[in-house]
Amino acid sequence: MPAKGSRGPWLWPLGLAAVGVVLLLHNFLLLENFNVTALWPLLLVVAGAGILLRGDLIPSAEARTFGITRGSVESATLEISAGDIDVSLRALQREGRLIAGQYAGNSRPFMSVNDTHTYLRMDRAATPWYSLADWEMGLAGDLPWQILISTHLGNVNFDLSGLILQEAVIATGIGDIRLTAPRESLGPVRLHSTLGNIHLITPVGYRVMITNHAGGLFRVHADDRRYEQPEPGLYVSLDADASAPLVEITLHGTFGDAYLT
Numbered sequence: 001m002p003a004k005g006s007r008g009p010w011l012w013p014l015g016l017a018a019v020g021v022v023l024l025l026h027n028f029l030l031l032e033n034f035n036v037t038a039l040w041p042l043l044l045v046v047a048g049a050g051i052l053l054r055g056d057l058i059p060s061a062e063a064r065t066f067g068i069t070r071g072s073v074e075s076a077t078l079e080i081s082a083g084d085i086d087v088s089l090r091a092l093q094r095e096g097r098l099i100a101g102q103y104a105g106n107s108r109p110f111m112s113v114n115d116t117h118t119y120l121r122m123d124r125a126a127t128p129w130y131s132l133a134d135w136e137m138g139l140a141g142d143l144p145w146q147i148l149i150s151t152h153l154g155n156v157n158f159d160l161s162g163l164i165l166q167e168a169v170i171a172t173g174i175g176d177i178r179l180t181a182p183r184e185s186l187g188p189v190r191l192h193s194t195l196g197n198i199h200l201i202t203p204v205g206y207r208v209m210i211t212n213h214a215g216g217l218f219r220v221h222a223d224d225r226r227y228e229q230p231e232p233g234l235y236v237s238l239d240a241d242a243s244a245p246l247v248e249i250t251l252h253g254t255f256g257d258a259y260l261t
Helices: 011-027 036-054
Strands: 064-069 075-083 087-091 097-103 110-114 117-123 135-139 144-151 156-159 164-172 177-180 189-193 198-201 207-212 218-222 227-231 234-237 246-253 256-260
Touching: 075 097, 075 135, 087 144, 097 117, 156 164, 164 177, 177 189, 189 198, 198 246, 218 246, 246 256
Parallel strands: 075 117, 075 144, 087 135, 087 156, 144 164, 156 177, 164 189, 177 198, 189 246, 198 256, 207 246, 218 256
Antiparallel strands: 064 097, 097 135, 110 117, 207 234, 227 234
Protein backbone atom coordinates (compact mmCIF):
# COMPACT_ATOMS: atom_id res chain seq x y z
CA MET A 1 0.00 0.00 0.00
CA PRO A 2 1.45 3.39 -0.88
CA ALA A 3 2.30 5.60 2.04
CA LYS A 4 0.11 8.56 2.76
CA GLY A 5 1.11 11.57 0.80
CA SER A 6 2.84 9.58 -1.95
CA ARG A 7 2.29 10.88 -5.45
CA GLY A 8 1.07 8.86 -8.38
CA PRO A 9 3.41 7.94 -11.23
CA TRP A 10 2.41 10.83 -13.50
CA LEU A 11 5.84 12.27 -14.33
CA TRP A 12 7.08 9.42 -16.50
CA PRO A 13 3.86 9.22 -18.62
CA LEU A 14 3.90 13.00 -19.03
CA GLY A 15 7.54 12.98 -20.12
CA LEU A 16 7.01 10.11 -22.56
CA ALA A 17 3.93 11.81 -24.01
CA ALA A 18 5.93 15.02 -24.58
CA VAL A 19 8.69 13.10 -26.36
CA GLY A 20 6.10 11.22 -28.43
CA VAL A 21 4.44 14.46 -29.57
CA VAL A 22 7.78 15.92 -30.67
CA LEU A 23 8.74 12.74 -32.54
CA LEU A 24 5.34 12.66 -34.24
CA LEU A 25 5.69 16.26 -35.40
CA HIS A 26 9.20 15.50 -36.61
CA ASN A 27 8.04 12.44 -38.59
CA PHE A 28 5.39 14.48 -40.36
CA LEU A 29 8.01 17.11 -41.21
CA LEU A 30 6.26 19.70 -39.10
CA LEU A 31 9.52 20.35 -37.28
CA GLU A 32 12.22 21.02 -39.84
CA ASN A 33 15.94 20.77 -39.12
CA PHE A 34 15.22 19.39 -35.67
CA ASN A 35 17.73 17.03 -34.07
CA VAL A 36 15.69 14.36 -32.29
CA THR A 37 18.68 13.14 -30.28
CA ALA A 38 18.77 16.55 -28.57
CA LEU A 39 15.76 15.44 -26.50
CA TRP A 40 17.69 13.01 -24.30
CA PRO A 41 18.31 15.61 -21.52
CA LEU A 42 14.51 15.68 -21.07
CA LEU A 43 14.73 12.17 -19.60
CA LEU A 44 17.15 13.46 -16.95
CA VAL A 45 14.77 16.32 -16.16
CA VAL A 46 11.86 13.89 -15.71
CA ALA A 47 13.96 11.53 -13.56
CA GLY A 48 15.20 14.38 -11.35
CA ALA A 49 11.70 15.80 -10.94
CA GLY A 50 10.45 12.34 -9.99
CA ILE A 51 13.06 11.99 -7.25
CA LEU A 52 12.36 15.48 -5.88
CA LEU A 53 8.58 15.11 -5.82
CA ARG A 54 8.17 11.42 -4.97
CA GLY A 55 11.45 10.37 -3.37
CA ASP A 56 11.87 7.53 -5.87
CA LEU A 57 12.82 7.10 -9.51
CA ILE A 58 10.56 4.17 -10.33
CA PRO A 59 6.87 4.05 -9.27
CA SER A 60 7.15 0.44 -8.04
CA ALA A 61 9.67 1.55 -5.41
CA GLU A 62 7.33 3.93 -3.59
CA ALA A 63 7.26 3.79 0.19
CA ARG A 64 4.88 1.23 1.65
CA THR A 65 3.27 1.16 5.06
CA PHE A 66 3.64 -1.73 7.49
CA GLY A 67 2.75 -2.74 11.01
CA ILE A 68 3.74 -5.64 13.28
CA THR A 69 1.73 -6.57 16.36
CA ARG A 70 3.52 -6.92 19.68
CA GLY A 71 2.10 -10.23 20.85
CA SER A 72 4.12 -11.63 23.78
CA VAL A 73 7.29 -9.61 23.02
CA GLU A 74 8.92 -8.12 26.14
CA SER A 75 12.13 -6.70 24.59
CA ALA A 76 13.38 -5.99 21.08
CA THR A 77 16.42 -5.16 18.97
CA LEU A 78 16.16 -2.92 15.92
CA GLU A 79 19.16 -2.90 13.58
CA ILE A 80 19.17 -0.64 10.54
CA SER A 81 21.81 -0.26 7.86
CA ALA A 82 20.35 2.67 5.92
CA GLY A 83 23.16 3.72 3.57
CA ASP A 84 21.97 6.89 1.85
CA ILE A 85 18.37 6.73 3.11
CA ASP A 86 17.06 9.06 5.83
CA VAL A 87 15.61 7.36 8.91
CA SER A 88 13.05 8.69 11.41
CA LEU A 89 11.98 7.06 14.68
CA ARG A 90 9.41 7.96 17.32
CA ALA A 91 7.27 6.29 19.97
CA LEU A 92 4.01 4.71 18.87
CA GLN A 93 0.81 6.11 20.32
CA ARG A 94 -1.23 3.04 19.44
CA GLU A 95 -1.07 0.15 21.90
CA GLY A 96 -0.70 -3.42 20.71
CA ARG A 97 1.79 -2.61 17.95
CA LEU A 98 5.48 -3.49 18.16
CA ILE A 99 6.56 -1.37 15.20
CA ALA A 100 4.77 0.47 12.40
CA GLY A 101 5.61 2.99 9.71
CA GLN A 102 6.82 3.09 6.13
CA TYR A 103 9.68 1.47 4.27
CA ALA A 104 11.03 1.56 0.73
CA GLY A 105 11.25 -1.18 -1.87
CA ASN A 106 11.96 -4.62 -0.41
CA SER A 107 13.25 -3.35 2.94
CA ARG A 108 10.34 -4.47 5.13
CA PRO A 109 11.91 -5.46 8.46
CA PHE A 110 13.23 -8.99 8.72
CA MET A 111 12.00 -10.43 12.03
CA SER A 112 13.12 -13.33 14.18
CA VAL A 113 11.84 -14.25 17.64
CA ASN A 114 13.68 -15.90 20.52
CA ASP A 115 11.34 -16.54 23.46
CA THR A 116 10.06 -13.05 24.35
CA HIS A 117 12.80 -11.12 22.53
CA THR A 118 12.36 -9.99 18.92
CA TYR A 119 15.13 -9.04 16.49
CA LEU A 120 14.23 -6.71 13.60
CA ARG A 121 16.58 -5.73 10.76
CA MET A 122 16.24 -3.34 7.82
CA ASP A 123 18.99 -3.28 5.20
CA ARG A 124 19.63 -0.78 2.40
CA ALA A 125 21.15 -3.64 0.39
CA ALA A 126 17.66 -5.18 0.16
CA THR A 127 16.30 -1.99 -1.40
CA PRO A 128 16.64 -1.13 -5.13
CA TRP A 129 19.43 1.41 -5.66
CA TYR A 130 17.03 3.87 -7.27
CA SER A 131 14.69 3.88 -4.26
CA LEU A 132 15.21 6.96 -2.08
CA ALA A 133 12.01 6.96 -0.02
CA ASP A 134 12.60 7.70 3.66
CA TRP A 135 12.18 5.07 6.35
CA GLU A 136 9.80 6.30 9.05
CA MET A 137 8.96 4.11 12.03
CA GLY A 138 7.20 4.16 15.35
CA LEU A 139 8.23 1.80 18.16
CA ALA A 140 6.29 0.48 21.16
CA GLY A 141 7.03 2.67 24.15
CA ASP A 142 6.37 0.13 26.91
CA LEU A 143 9.31 -2.26 26.39
CA PRO A 144 13.11 -1.82 26.27
CA TRP A 145 14.74 -1.43 22.85
CA GLN A 146 18.28 -2.04 21.69
CA ILE A 147 18.76 0.30 18.71
CA LEU A 148 21.66 -0.10 16.28
CA ILE A 149 21.63 2.37 13.37
CA SER A 150 24.22 3.20 10.71
CA THR A 151 24.12 5.39 7.59
CA HIS A 152 26.79 6.85 5.32
CA LEU A 153 24.82 9.60 3.54
CA GLY A 154 21.43 9.47 5.20
CA ASN A 155 20.27 11.70 8.04
CA VAL A 156 18.89 10.37 11.32
CA ASN A 157 15.94 12.04 13.08
CA PHE A 158 14.95 10.23 16.27
CA ASP A 159 12.45 11.39 18.88
CA LEU A 160 13.16 8.87 21.64
CA SER A 161 11.42 10.86 24.38
CA GLY A 162 8.62 8.31 24.65
CA LEU A 163 10.82 5.20 24.52
CA ILE A 164 12.70 2.96 26.94
CA LEU A 165 16.14 1.93 25.68
CA GLN A 166 18.31 -1.02 26.58
CA GLU A 167 21.12 0.76 24.74
CA ALA A 168 21.65 2.57 21.45
CA VAL A 169 24.45 3.03 18.93
CA ILE A 170 23.72 5.57 16.19
CA ALA A 171 26.42 6.32 13.60
CA THR A 172 26.45 8.41 10.43
CA GLY A 173 29.07 9.24 7.84
CA ILE A 174 28.15 12.54 6.20
CA GLY A 175 24.56 12.68 7.46
CA ASP A 176 23.42 14.62 10.52
CA ILE A 177 21.97 13.15 13.69
CA ARG A 178 19.00 14.87 15.34
CA LEU A 179 17.99 13.13 18.54
CA THR A 180 15.60 13.81 21.40
CA ALA A 181 16.86 12.00 24.49
CA PRO A 182 14.90 9.01 25.82
CA ARG A 183 13.18 9.16 29.17
CA GLU A 184 15.03 6.03 30.30
CA SER A 185 18.02 4.04 29.04
CA LEU A 186 19.41 1.03 30.89
CA GLY A 187 22.70 1.31 29.01
CA PRO A 188 24.62 4.11 27.27
CA VAL A 189 23.45 5.95 24.16
CA ARG A 190 26.37 6.40 21.75
CA LEU A 191 26.20 8.96 18.94
CA HIS A 192 28.91 9.09 16.27
CA SER A 193 29.13 11.27 13.18
CA THR A 194 32.21 11.47 10.96
CA LEU A 195 31.41 14.56 8.88
CA GLY A 196 27.91 15.52 10.01
CA ASN A 197 26.51 17.49 12.93
CA ILE A 198 24.76 16.18 16.03
CA HIS A 199 21.69 17.98 17.42
CA LEU A 200 20.72 16.66 20.85
CA ILE A 201 17.56 17.80 22.62
CA THR A 202 16.86 17.06 26.28
CA PRO A 203 13.21 17.46 27.33
CA VAL A 204 12.63 19.42 30.53
CA GLY A 205 12.75 17.15 33.57
CA TYR A 206 14.93 14.45 31.99
CA ARG A 207 18.21 13.60 33.75
CA VAL A 208 20.87 13.43 31.03
CA MET A 209 24.64 13.32 31.30
CA ILE A 210 26.55 13.90 28.07
CA THR A 211 30.21 13.07 27.62
CA ASN A 212 32.16 14.36 24.64
CA HIS A 213 34.77 11.89 23.36
CA ALA A 214 35.27 13.69 20.06
CA GLY A 215 38.51 15.13 18.74
CA GLY A 216 39.59 18.75 18.65
CA LEU A 217 37.92 19.40 15.28
CA PHE A 218 34.51 18.46 16.66
CA ARG A 219 33.05 21.31 18.72
CA VAL A 220 30.21 21.24 21.24
CA HIS A 221 27.80 24.16 21.59
CA ALA A 222 25.68 23.79 24.74
CA ASP A 223 22.76 26.03 25.72
CA ASP A 224 23.79 27.24 29.19
CA ARG A 225 20.12 27.58 30.12
CA ARG A 226 19.69 23.83 29.69
CA TYR A 227 23.07 22.39 30.68
CA GLU A 228 25.84 22.92 33.18
CA GLN A 229 29.44 21.87 32.55
CA PRO A 230 31.00 20.57 35.79
CA GLU A 231 34.20 19.63 33.97
CA PRO A 232 35.61 19.81 30.43
CA GLY A 233 33.79 17.49 28.06
CA LEU A 234 30.96 16.75 30.50
CA TYR A 235 27.47 18.27 30.29
CA VAL A 236 24.59 17.68 32.71
CA SER A 237 20.99 18.73 32.09
CA LEU A 238 19.49 21.43 34.29
CA ASP A 239 16.00 21.43 35.83
CA ALA A 240 16.01 17.64 35.96
CA ASP A 241 13.51 15.64 37.99
CA ALA A 242 15.52 14.10 40.84
CA SER A 243 13.48 10.89 40.60
CA ALA A 244 14.03 10.51 36.84
CA PRO A 245 16.44 7.76 35.73
CA LEU A 246 19.84 8.94 34.54
CA VAL A 247 20.48 8.67 30.80
CA GLU A 248 24.13 8.59 29.76
CA ILE A 249 24.96 9.80 26.24
CA THR A 250 28.40 9.85 24.63
CA LEU A 251 29.38 11.92 21.60
CA HIS A 252 31.99 10.86 19.06
CA GLY A 253 32.86 12.95 16.03
CA THR A 254 35.68 13.77 13.66
CA PHE A 255 34.52 16.93 11.87
CA GLY A 256 31.40 18.94 12.53
CA ASP A 257 29.60 20.31 15.58
CA ALA A 258 27.30 19.16 18.34
CA TYR A 259 24.42 21.37 19.48
CA LEU A 260 22.92 20.64 22.90
CA THR A 261 19.51 22.23 23.51
